[in-house]
Amino acid sequence: MKKVKLKIPATVANLVCGFxxxxxxxxxxxxxxxxxxxxxxxxxxxxxxxxxxxxxxxxNVAGIVLLKIQEYFNLKSGFEVIIHKHIKPGSGLGSSAASAAGAAFGANILLENKLSKEEMVYFAMFGEELASGVRHADNIAPCIYGGITLVKSINPIDIIPLNSPDLFVTAVHPQVEVKTSDARQILKKNITLKSAVEQWGNIAGLVAGIQKNDFPLIGRSLNDVIIEPIRSILIPKFDEIKTRSLQLGALGGGISGSGPSVFMLSEQEETAEKIAQMMKSVYDEIEIASPVYVSKINPTGIQIVEEN
Ligand SMILES: Nc1ncnc2c1ncn2[C@@H]1O[C@H](COP(=O)(O)OP(=O)(O)OP(=O)(O)O)[C@@H](O)[C@H]1O
Ligand SMILES: N[C@@H](CCO)C(=O)O
Structure with missing residues (x-):
């Protein structure tokens, strides 16, 4: 029977202002x-x-996605999936989305490309619902489309793939537990018009900056007046990491997904590496183990490693 092996990337959801x-x-x-x-x-x-x-x-988020696909197409066949997980669950680096998006993508290959990208997003969102209680596609979409994506709507599914600026990403994962479901519960249900207007300005500025490769505009738009002030309280040393990263030359950054990971964008690899060292030393000092990743924006998303 047909087999396929995939490599599925971590993802940074929200990109600070785009909850x-x-x-x-x-x-x-x-x-x-x-x-x-x-x-x-x-x-x-x-x-x-x-x-x-x-x-x-x-x-399992991969299992639920496959059950939904099997039910939808009334399949007589089934799937065996072996997951080699390296993205720690509850990290804010899209661990659940990787399994959910990977399941939809892998099933699609085994089913001779029955699904469009929008349909893969549709099925993968059942996995996110299992993990966090809510259907959202901001981790799934970049996994499936690659690069940076804008989820204009999930009903109907309307995904806008954006440009992939040539930037370095430094991400640190302080090993404290922040469950997405909990990090959503603590958010305010209502916001003021003043905050909404500020946030709209940031989101529009960020999308324009990404599309124009305007790095200073990206930097000054990576600003969140709604979610970060609440969620950052759950992340030890968040303010220090952010302030020192900007001093070291980061364009900007903030909480990755629902946290506790924190990410920063930089133009130069040297800056990204200096930020990584600083992040590590800040968490070493308070004895919180914290893997740090220096990487780049991944324009491809999920990759097929082997198919036969
Ligand atoms: N295959 C799987 N991969 C990852 N998490 C899974 C999987 N199956 C079930 N889960 C559950 O999903 C939850 C992890 O999802 P959660 O959204 O909290 O973390 P995350 O995906 O790392 O964060 P974020 O979405 O903020 O990037 C855990 O409760 C975990 O047990
Ligand atoms: N947008 C989601 C991403 C985490 O899964 C959140 O911030 O809750």
Missing amino acids: DILGMAVHDPYDEMEFRLLNTPEIIIRHTDSFGLPEEPSG
């Missing part, structure tokens, strides 16, 4: 997934990592 609508794929870290089409209608999920994630299909 639930903007996201970016990076090169590192990434997950790997191997898929096999089965003659019987079973869904088998196996993990080779030690994160202790559920392997029961209805409890």
